[in-house]
Amino acid sequence: MPSAFFSRLGRRAFVRHVLAVAAIAVSASVTSLPSHAADPVTLRIGYQKSGPLLLLKGTGALEQRLAAKGVSVTWTEFPSGPPMLEALNVGSLDFGTTGDTPPIFAQAAGADLLYVGRQPNLGRVSAVLVRDDGPIRTIADLKGRKLAFVKGSNANNIVVEVLKRAGLSYKDIQPVNLSPADARAAFERGSIDAWAIWDPYFALAERQPGVRVLTTAEGIVESSSFFLARRPFVQANPEILSIVLEELDKAGVWAEANIDAVSEIFARVNGIDPDVQKVAAARASYRVGPVGEEHVRTQQGIADTFAELGLIPKKLSIRDAVWTPPKS
The missing domain is CATH 3.40.190.10 (Periplasmic binding protein-like II)
Known part of the structure; x- marks a missing residue:
């Protein structure tokens, strides 16, 4: 198992734990995380009904690590990437995940967001x-x-x-x-x-x-899902962001080794037949890593195409919106 948290739990116990935590309704009206704060009070995360963020939400592992720093976490569900990034743009969220295209539209609209992590989107x-x-x-x-x-x-x-x-x-x-x-x-x-x-x-x-x-889209579009955050949050809280990404990858490592358990969790959360959910879970990738130059080039190609088609109003520089983690 990839972490002490996951290793302490067997499959059935872990699934029960995730489902119990995921069932708790979290109020969307939360304390804003000030962009200038050195010690934030609340980290506001947007998620969808799949992927390592949903698993991490259920475990409570992130809350455990951040509690020592005086940071609480709230979670808000979104049906797709565009409304999530709009919430990030207006300051209602601090961190979230989408496919490859929403951040391009958000950046074109002037959102002050940064690409901070990447997950393969097969x-x-x-x-x-x-x-x-x-x-x-x-x-x-x-x-x-x-x-x-x-x-x-x-x-x-x-x-x-x-x-x-x-x-x-x-x-x-x-x-x-x-x-x-x-x-x-x-x-x-x-x-x-x-x-x-x-x-x-x-x-x-x-x-x-x-x-x-x-x-x-296999063989046609092999791209990425991205984890994104408000630039002011990233600049003020690089250590907090690094912890989030570490815990996400731990959840991703566990997921790829436990597809049956992942399928059961997602099926219960989404209200989908477990056999159907297993198909979706088995063909996904869950590992979380940094945004590399090859990913920047791919995103730049999408942005250039969208500008040429008139789907976004101007050309973009994706590199300008990519976070460079501080050297340890």
Whole structure:
């Protein structure tokens, strides 16, 4: 096991512990973490219903480490990356995680955020879905069709790259900006033609009758999920940030060695059939590490493409928004 915390718990005990903690509702009205404070009172974290942040929330390991420094932690759930980064931008959060695309839109909108960590975002966890009885049989058949996804999410980038594979451009489709829940409903009633989505929504949808995977993003988009933080928070609290990233990677190491337990935790939290959740959990990666130059180059390429397409209003320098950890 990767840490003393995890090693003290067997699988069943750990799962029970995570689910018990995850069931506690945390108020979103919390004490703000002053950007100038040397000893912050509250660290405010945004999370989604997957990944090492959700596992870390359930263990209480981060709270244990930070309590000695007089720091408490609060957690707020978000359905996708864009609203989470908006909360970071307006100062309602200090730290969160998203796919590759939301921070590009946030930076273009003037958000003062920093990339502080990275998790592999494998292409096999995302897909473009169509109805099996519909007319769309190839990617080229998406031309002129209504394709739903969350604008500014990693699905947005997947759509752009998938279309390129068939010689199509973003202007060749009718993009429909819908949350995962709304897109699923629209897909089921036939008011959209295709749906670009990520796990666990992908794993849930592909098990439904009449749903066909047009393509996954595997071999098309292999990118990253990123951990992001407000620049003032990072500058004032580099030691706190380093602890957060350390604990996240410990959770990630444990997760990759205990997929069955991870599946059970996520299934209970998400209300998803355990067999379906296991599919999603098994094809993900959970390790957390630094943002390297190759990741900066990949992000820069996405940002440049989005600027060329007019999806963001200006060109960006991703390097300007990447945190360099202090040397120990």
